[in-house]
Every structure is written in structure tokens, then in C-alpha cells.
Amino acid sequence: MNTVAPAKSMPVPLRLVEEELSRQMKALQGDDESPVHRAHMSNLVIFCDEPELAESVADDVPEIVASHPARVLLVIGEPETGSETEGVTASVIVRQMKQGRHERSLSEQVTLHASGSAVNKLAFSVRALLIGDLPINLWWAARQPPPLVGPLLYDLAENAQQIIYDSLGWLEPARAVSATSTWLQQFEQNLPGGRWRVASDLNWRRLKYWRRMIKQALAPGAVAAAMELLVEHGPHAVIQAWELVSWLTSQLGWKAQAGKIEQGLEIAWQFQAPDGPVRVRIRRLPEGPSEILLLRLQCNLAGVPSAVAIRAEDSRRLVAQQEGAGTAPNTLNFQPQPRAELVGRQLSDRERDPVFSASMAVAQELAKSLLD
Amino acid sequence: MTITNPIEVPKSLVPLPCQLVIFGGTGDLAWRKLLPAVYNLNVEGVLPAHFAVVAFGLPAEGPTQADPDEFMRGRARDGIDRFSRRDLDESHWNDFARSLFFVQGSFNDSRAYAQLKAKLDALDQQFGIPGSRVFYLAVPPQVVRPCVEHLREAGMIHDPSEQAAFTRVIVEKPIGRDLDSAREVIRIVGSAFAESQTYRIDHYLGKETVQNLLVLRFANSIFEPLWNEKHIDHVQITVAEEEGLAQYDPNTGAMLSTRAGYYEGVGALRDMVQNHMLQVLCVVAMEPPWSLAPEVVRDAKVGVLNCLRPLTRDDAEKNVVRGQYIEGEVHGQRVTGYRKEVRKSFEAMNRELPPGSVHSTTETFVALKLFVDNWRWAGVPFYLRTGKRLPKRVSEVAIQFKNVPQVLFNSHPDVPLEPTVLSVRVHPEEGLSMRIASKLPGPKIRIYPVKMEFNYSSSFGNKSPEAYERLILDVMAADATLFMRRDQVDAAWKFVMPILDRWEQVRARDLPEYQCGTWGPVEADRIIEPDGRSWRNL
Numbered sequence: 001m002n003t004v005a006p007a008k009s010m011p012v013p014l015r016l017v018e019e020e021l022s023r024q025m026k027a028l029q030g031d032d033e034s035p036v037h038r039a040h041m042s043n044l045v046i047f048c049d050e051p052e053l054a055e056s057v058a059d060d061v062p063e064i065v066a067s068h069p070a071r072v073l074l075v076i077g078e079p080e081t082g083s084e085t086e087g088v089t090a091s092v093i094v095r096q097m098k099q100g101r102h103e104r105s106l107s108e109q110v111t112l113h114a115s116g117s118a119v120n121k122l123a124f125s126v127r128a129l130l131i132g133d134l135p136i137n138l139w140w141a142a143r144q145p146p147p148l149v150g151p152l153l154y155d156l157a158e159n160a161q162q163i164i165y166d167s168l169g170w171l172e173p174a175r176a177v178s179a180t181s182t183w184l185q186q187f188e189q190n191l192p193g194g195r196w197r198v199a200s201d202l203n204w205r206r207l208k209y210w211r212r213m214i215k216q217a218l219a220p221g222a223v224a225a226a227m228e229l230l231v232e233h234g235p236h237a238v239i240q241a242w243e244l245v246s247w248l249t250s251q252l253g254w255k256a257q258a259g260k261i262e263q264g265l266e267i268a269w270q271f272q273a274p275d276g277p278v279r280v281r282i283r284r285l286p287e288g289p290s291e292i293l294l295l296r297l298q299c300n301l302a303g304v305p306s307a308v309a310i311r312a313e314d315s316r317r318l319v320a321q322q323e324g325a326g327t328a329p330n331t332l333n334f335q336p337q338p339r340a341e342l343v344g345r346q347l348s349d350r351e352r353d354p355v356f357s358a359s360m361a362v363a364q365e366l367a368k369s370l371l372d
Numbered sequence: 373m374t375i376t377n378p379i380e381v382p383k384s385l386v387p388l389p390c391q392l393v394i395f396g397g398t399g400d401l402a403w404r405k406l407l408p409a410v411y412n413l414n415v416e417g418v419l420p421a422h423f424a425v426v427a428f429g430l431p432a433e434g435p436t437q438a439d440p441d442e443f444m445r446g447r448a449r450d451g452i453d454r455f456s457r458r459d460l461d462e463s464h465w466n467d468f469a470r471s472l473f474f475v476q477g478s479f480n481d482s483r484a485y486a487q488l489k490a491k492l493d494a495l496d497q498q499f500g501i502p503g504s505r506v507f508y509l510a511v512p513p514q515v516v517r518p519c520v521e522h523l524r525e526a527g528m529i530h531d532p533s534e535q536a537a538f539t540r541v542i543v544e545k546p547i548g549r550d551l552d553s554a555r556e557v558i559r560i561v562g563s564a565f566a567e568s569q570t571y572r573i574d575h576y577l578g579k580e581t582v583q584n585l586l587v588l589r590f591a592n593s594i595f596e597p598l599w600n601e602k603h604i605d606h607v608q609i610t611v612a613e614e615e616g617l618a619q620y621d622p623n624t625g626a627m628l629s630t631r632a633g634y635y636e637g638v639g640a641l642r643d644m645v646q647n648h649m650l651q652v653l654c655v656v657a658m659e660p661p662w663s664l665a666p667e668v669v670r671d672a673k674v675g676v677l678n679c680l681r682p683l684t685r686d687d688a689e690k691n692v693v694r695g696q697y698i699e700g701e702v703h704g705q706r707v708t709g710y711r712k713e714v715r716k717s718f719e720a721m722n723r724e725l726p727p728g729s730v731h732s733t734t735e736t737f738v739a740l741k742l743f744v745d746n747w748r749w750a751g752v753p754f755y756l757r758t759g760k761r762l763p764k765r766v767s768e769v770a771i772q773f774k775n776v777p778q779v780l781f782n783s784h785p786d787v788p789l790e791p792t793v794l795s796v797r798v799h800p801e802e803g804l805s806m807r808i809a810s811k812l813p814g815p816k817i818r819i820y821p822v823k824m825e826f827n828y829s830s831s832f833g834n835k836s837p838e839a840y841e842r843l844i845l846d847v848m849a850a851d852a853t854l855f856m857r858r859d860q861v862d863a864a865w866k867f868v869m870p871i872l873d874r875w876e877q878v879r880a881r882d883l884p885e886y887q888c889g890t891w892g893p894v895e896a897d898r899i900i901e902p903d904g905r906s907w908r909n910l
Contacts, residue, residue: 015622015703018800041820087704124701124889127763128614132910133770133795133807133823159909193897193906196787348812348820352787 009093017090021108024094039069039105042135047075049142057141060340065107067344071131077122078115088114088125123155137347140165145176147183164346166202169236174370181364198352202342203240213332217320222308225299228279234288241282241292246363259369387848389422390504395519396511397427407448408456409840414468422500424471435476444474480518485526503537506847510544517560524564532566542571545647551865558858571847572856576648578839581802585655600748607754608770612762617713632717639735644758650864657744666853677863681743688874693895694735697761700888707888710736736760739896761888766910767798781819790821802836803827
């Protein structure tokens with residue numbers, strides 16, 4: 001399904017939003033007799049705390065709704081800004097998505113903006129614009145971790161079944177991971193009345209192919225004889241690396257014992273594995289893409305030092321190789337995962353992931369070892 | 373004497389020549405609903421050729437010095453301009469206006485009735501009407517008695533056996549403010565009109581989607597076998613309004629009109645639950661009638677009311693929650709709380725605020741749980757919720773089916789599948805939808821809820837007729853199916869009386885509060901959440 005170039009977003013009084021949506025839909029129908037469907041699987045509320053961020057998110061919306069048609073409420077709240085809007089302003093846009101020669105679908109986006117104390121009014125506006133009986137997803141696109149933002153999150157997440165956040169680029173990773181892990185345990189507790197909700201991190205989704213490759217490339221013998229695990233990542237990807245380490249060590253049953261941050265570039269932990277101690281390091285490279293670039297497991301196989309390395313060769317291929325063995329590398333190809341695609345897929349994926357929960361429990365232990 | 377037309381075979385839904393006499397013709401209901409409804413019927417061409425409308429009453433600002441008929445035509449035109457589902461068309465308006473008249477007078481003044489009678493007799497001659505009348509009592513309950521008595525004294529009520537020159541009366545809600553006063557209104561009307569001449573209106577029953585509930589249930593083979601306690605988990609009936617008491621100019625914020633004079637001291641239970649919501653409940657829960665004859669359908673409806681589990685004092689405490697709105701946000705506008713709005717409304721009406729209203733405990737929100745104790749609905753809770761100043765205007769009936777067993781696709785106890793829901797929307801877009809679980813496209817089995825929708829306007833094009841159009845037409849055609857029989861009114865009041873008695877007994881100084889623009893007080897959750905259910909996202 002492709003999106004067609006949209007009309008311009010129209011400012012409109014809040015009470016006339018639905019009418020404006022209908023008007024734009026009718027205009028897009030035109031005189032054409034081919035049917036036009038209003039497609040929506042869910043309500044997607046997106047929260048941004050900066051207009052620039054909202055612009056970049058808005059660019060993603062057409063692709064998101066192409067894979068997961070939704071009523072999009074793009075909410076921009078700037079509580080800290082110096083200026084204060086009088087209330088909540090709204091603009092509306094209807095996009096046409098081509099499905100085929102004779103069928104077309106429309107998707108709708110309402111952008112709400114408030115600053116200063118008017119941010120408190122956003123939840124009221126959102127409530128009135130949700131489509132009944134459809135699941136509600138909240139994409140927390142702000143740069144702050146959800147648990148550190150206060151009541152606004154809960155106001156916007158009222159009745160939401162899923163909160164999607166992205167830990168890429170979070171500052172103060174230990175504090176952020178610790179707070180988020182604690183929050184996740186509370187947030188995902190089932191609510192009264194048979195209601196439930198899940199939280200999903202896009203960074204976890206990004207690790208899908210890494211986890212798949214690791215499962216295939218690490219031989220049990222190498223793991224048993226592991227001495228050191230190194231994960232290198234580009235700028236802003238420290239939590240991605242953290243989550244990968246948490247996942248891997250939780251799967252292997254390694255127990256974290258102590259950790260420290262070294263010169264702001266590297267975090268190191270001492271783990272106790274079933275066969276002995278293992279050192280685990282996460283190292284930030286000064287440049288490169290914001291993703292994991294290397295995982296290297298150093299081991300001692302029958303007294304011979306050895307290592308297995310998995311590298312991101314580019315944005316669509318992982319290559320695993322046992323160093324010095326002269327064997328051919330194993331590769332795993334995949335399509336790049338832009339943010340819009342990650343969000344689109346995550347929206348339809350509302351099952352709780354026990355592996356993620358177990359990994360985050362370990363991530364919290366790792367964070368504690370640094371904060372204590 | 374009955375005169376029959378030899379070339380016309382009487383059949384249902386053929387409105388017969390008559391004059392529609394609107395008591396309270398200068399009031400809000402006539403302005404906003406009744407006159408626009410009759411205009412639309414005229415445009416549709418479904419009114420009898422021999423027909424006239426006569427408004428009766430006094431303007432709120434006192435008697436007009438202008439030509440009364442022209443005064444009423446101006447007011448009607450304004451109402452049609454603002455509220456009609458169709459834009460005003462000059463040629464249709466001119467045709468309608470020439471049959472619209474006004475008799476000024478007080479409901480307590482016998483001379484006014486003499487004038488009214490003279491006017492009606494003259495119009496009979498002018499329009500070739502055989503003396504038939506439909507008296508629409510769009511007046512408060514306390515005015516019903518003088519209206520009925522004066523009509524009788526003026527000799528304007530014909531015998532019910534009279535077919536050609538029939539007399540019928542439409543009684544608007546509220547029919548009383550409790551069981552005793554309702555019985556009194558029924559008795560007064562009954563002293564002059566036979567039950568067959570009496571049409572107690574509840575405009576919700578005239579809405580297309582409410583009528584469609586009958587069709588949905590009894591014209592489709594898939595629903596009725598599932599329509600029982602074996603398959604239905606619970607039913608939710610919601611009537612949510614954005615508006616508070618008053619209507620405001622969206623640009624200036626100035627108060628345009630207010631219902632405070634009626635609503636204050638009445639509240640949501642009397643205004644919505646006792647009539648509209650219980651009537652809708654009847655349509656949802658009734659047994660299949662053996663025919664569509666009015667009395668048969670009404671028997672089936674009253675059967676539901678008779679099966680309502682009476683509320684004990686304890687039930688009235690545990691299963692009913694009321695609330696009152698406080699300041700909040702609606703459509704980005706700061707709106708005042710109920711008490712302040714009442715105060716401002718009385719100021720705008722130049723009326724003194726009743727002492728009891730200073731610290732008003734009139735409820736603007738009610739949620740309750742009830743049971744229909746019969747074979748079909750045993751153990752199935754019905755949750756009713758209504759309120760003012762909620763986030764959006766939406767009215768619906770939702771039938772939530774039982775969930776599938778926790779095997780196969782529903783095997784995650786922490787994240788159960790959303791159950792199947794059939795929802796019938798009365799507002800904002802009339803129609804119905806069914807939420808079902810569907811597999812998402814792709815190699816993995818992933819289940820996602822989807823909505824199959826039927827929308828009246830997108831399927832049938834034109835906007836549905838207003839409820840009042842259908843109901844006025846039904847009275848002219850003597851079809852009482854959609855009107856409340858006296859035993860229905862009685863049974864509905866009987867059901868709510870324990871709640872009113874309880875509230876009277878408690879004499880709360882403050883009610884649970886909810887901010888304008890939210891879904892009611894949090895206390896409403898305590899009715900439903902302990903049952904493992906929750907209010908629907910609307």
C-alpha cells in the first residue's frame with residue numbers, strides 16, 4: 001500500500017475536528033466512483049515534547065499507517081517552553097493510501113499542540129477524539145523515559161493497551177534503565193476490570209536480528225568456555241547494547257556481580273557464569289551509526305584462546321565468524337528497519353514478551369550494580 | 373358519525389387529515405424539534421393533503437403585538453434554519469408556512485380555549501379537515517391538568533370511537549417526577565382521553581437505530597440464537613452528552629439558552645434513565661413479539677420492565693453511582709461546573725435561584741447495574757451509564773459476547789483476546805458495528821480486533837429522519853407501537869423509585885465529582901470493575 005501525497009494540514013477549532021475530517025474525506029472522494037474506505041485498526045496517540053521532533057515523527061506517519069491504518073493523534077506538548085499557548089490548537093489532515101486500481105483507503109491525522117500549563121488540557125482533547133471500541137496505542141516519542149515524566153503519561157495513556165517507547169539516545173542510561181525496569185513491572189500489572197496493557201521498546205525490536213544471529217552463531221562449547229564478552233556500539237546506542245547483554249546473560253544464566261563505568265566510554269560488569277567468571281564490556285565508539293556494531297565472545301577452548309565475532313557489516317547484514325579458524329563466515333541478511341516500520345509492526349504486536357521482561361529484570365540488576 | 377372514504381382502504385402508517393395543535397408552541401421543544409420535524413415531513417410529502425399546524429401558548433417575553441401567525445412563522449423559520457436536518461427551501465417553506473398558525477393564550481385561561489376552538493373550526497373549513505385533532509402537550513407535568521380539563525370543558529375531545537373526526541393526545545416526558553406524580557398525570561389524562569387516544573412519547577424510540585434493533589434481532593437468523601445468557605456476557609447502554617445545562621455561542625461564549633429551569637432538581641436518573649434508557653433496554657431485552665401489532669409489541673416491552681430485579685436499599689447503594697460535573701475542559705474550552713452553571717442560568721432567566729439549588733445535589737451523571745430476571749437473561753448484568761459534560765456525544769447499546777475458551781488463540785491469560793462486541797450506535801452516526809477478532813496478514817498467527825461497520829448515511833445516503841418525524845406521523849396514523857403504554861411508565865417508575873428513595877434518605881451534601889471532559893466519577897468503576905469488566909472506550 002502506498003501513500004499518495006497528502007493535502008495540507010488544516011488548522012481547525014477543536015470542536016470542528018470531526019467535521020473537517022469528514023470534509024477532507026469527501027473532497028478526496030471527488031467524483032470518482034471507485035470506493036474509498038476509511039481504514040483504521042486502532043487509535044495511535046503520539047506524544048512529542050518538541051516541535052522539531054514532532055516534524056520528524058510526522059514524516060513517519062504515512063509509512064506507519066500504510067502498515068497499520070490508525071486514527072493518528074499527534075500530540076505536541078511543551079510544558080517547559082517559555083511561551084504559553086492559550087489552549088490546545090488543532091490541525092487536521094486526511095491522507096489517501098492507494099490499495100489498487102479500484103480501491104483506495106483514507107487515513108486521518110489530527111495534530112494537537114499546547115505549551116506551558118495548557119499541556120494539561122491535552123488529555124481532554126485526546127479523550128474526545130479517540131474512536132470508540134478500537135485499541136488505543138500510545139507512542140511515547142519524547143526523548144525522556146516514560147517513568148520520568150510524571151502524570152502526563154498516565155493521562156494520555158488512559159485506557160491505552162500499549163505504550164511504545166524508544167530508549168535510543170536516552171541520557172543517563174543506568175538511571176533510565178533502572179527507572180524503566182521498575183516502571184515496566186508496575187505498568188504491565190493487569191488493571192481492574194479485566195483490562196491489560198503492555199509496554200514495548202523499539203530498541204528491543206531492533207535487536208531481533210542480533211538475537212537471531214547470536215542463537216545461531218554461538219556454539220555451546222564457546223559459551224561454556226567464555227572469558228569475556230564485548231559489545232561495541234555507535235553513539236546513542238548504549239541502551240540497545242545494554243538490552244542485548246541483558247538478554248544474552250539472562251538466557252545463559254549468568255549472574256551479575258559488580259559493574260563500573262570507565263571513562264564514560266565503557267561499562268564493564270563482572271558476571272558469574274556456571275563455568276566461572278566472565279567479564280562483560282559495552283564500549284561506545286566515537287562515531288558510526290546508532291546501533292550495535294560488534295559482539296565478540298572470547299573463550300578458551302581446550303586451552304586454546306579463541307573468539308567468535310558478530311559484526312554489522314552494513315545496515316542489512318550481520319556476519320558471524322570464528323576468529324582464526326579459517327572457516328567461512330555465516331551471514332544473516334535482513335531489510336533495514338527504519339523507525340516507521342518498527343512502529344508500524346509494533347502496533348500490531350500486542351502480546352507480552354516474557355523474554356523482554358526477563359531481560360529487563362537483568363538490565364535492572366546491571367543498573368543497580370552501577371548506581372549502588 | 374363515522375364517514376368512510378369508499379376508495380381508500382385504511383392501512384397502517386397512512387396519516388389521516390388532521391390539525392396538529394402544539395401546546396407549548398412557543399417553547400424550546402417546538403422551536404428546536406417539533407416544527408422542524410413537521411417541516412421535514414411536509415418536504416417529504418408524507419403529510420395528509422388536508423393538514424394544518426396550530427401552536428398554542430404564550431411567548432416567554434409576553435404576548436406579541438405582531439400578527440400572531442406571522443410571529444409563529446418567524447419563530448418556526450428560525451428553528452428550521454438552525455435545527456432542521458434539511459436546509460430551508462423557500463418553496464417548501466412557503467407551502468409549510470401557509471398552514472402554520474398561532475393562538476396566543478394562557479393554558480389556564482378558558483377564553484383562550486374558546487379562541488383556540490374557534491380557530492380550529494375555521495381551519496377545518498379552510499383546509500377541508502373533518503374535525504380531527506392531535507393535541508401535542510409539550511408542557512411541564514404541572515400544566516397537564518389545566519390543559520386537559522380546559523380541552524374537555526371546551527368540548528374539544530371527541531369520543532374514542534369517532535374515526536373520521538378523531539382526537540388524540542401526545543404527552544411529552546417527563547411524565548411525573550416520581551411514581552405517585554406519574555400516576556397522577558396518567559390519571560388526569562385518562563380522565564379525558566381513552567388509552568387508545570393517548571400517545572406517551574419517548575423520542576428515543578423513534579430513532580432509526582433503536583427501531584433497527586428489532587429488525588436486527590428478528591430479521592436476521594444469526595443473532596437471536598445467541599441473544600441470551602448462554603452467549604452474552606453483559607450489555608452496556610450509554611447515553612453521553614457533551615453539553616451541560618446551557619447552550620453557548622461558540623464564538624462569543626454567550627449563553628443562548630438553558631435547560632436549568634427544567635433540569636435542576638430533576639437530574640439524570642429522571643431525565644434519562646427512567647424513560648429513554650429503560651425503553652431502549654426493553655427493545656434490547658424483549659422476547660420476540662408474535663406480531664408487530666402495537667399492543668403485542670408493547671406487551672413484550674412491558675414484560676422486560678416487569679422482570680427487572682427490584683433494587684433493594686443495599687442494591688441502590690452498591691449498584692448505583694451518581695455524580696455531578698465540576699469545572700473542566702470540553703473541546704479546548706474551559707467550562708464551568710454544574711452549580712455555577714445553574715446559578716448563571718437562573719440569572720440569565722431573571723429568575724431567583726431556588727434555595728435548595730445553591731448547594732445543588734442534582735446528579736448530572738448516573739451509572740447503574742441491573743438484572744432482568746427471566747430465563748433469557750438470568751445472571752447477565754446490564755450496565756447503564758449517562759451523563760452530561762462527558763468527552764463526546766455518543767449513545768449506544770453494546771452487546772458484549774462471552775469470551776472464547778482460553779485455549780488456541782486465547783491462551784495468554786494475561787493478555788486475553790478482546791471479546792466480540794455488537795454495538796448499535798444511536799449517536800453520533802446512526803449505525804452498528806461488530807468487533808471481531810481477525811488474523812493479521814502475514815506468516816505468523818497474530819490476532820487483532822477489527823470493526824465491521826454499517827453506517828446509515830453511507831449505506832442509505834440521506835440522513836435518517838428525526839425521531840420526532842416518525843413519531844408524529846405514527847400518531848396521525850394511529851400506530852402506538854413506539855409509544856409508552858401506561859403500564860410501561862408505571863413499571864419504569866417503580867424500578868427507579870428505590871434509588872430516589874435512597875437518595876432522599878441519604879440527603880448527601882455533596883456528590884462524587886467529575887471534571888467536565890472526563891468519563892464520569894471514578895466511583896462509577898466500582899459498579900463494574902469488581903465483576904472483572906470495564907466501561908467501554910467510546
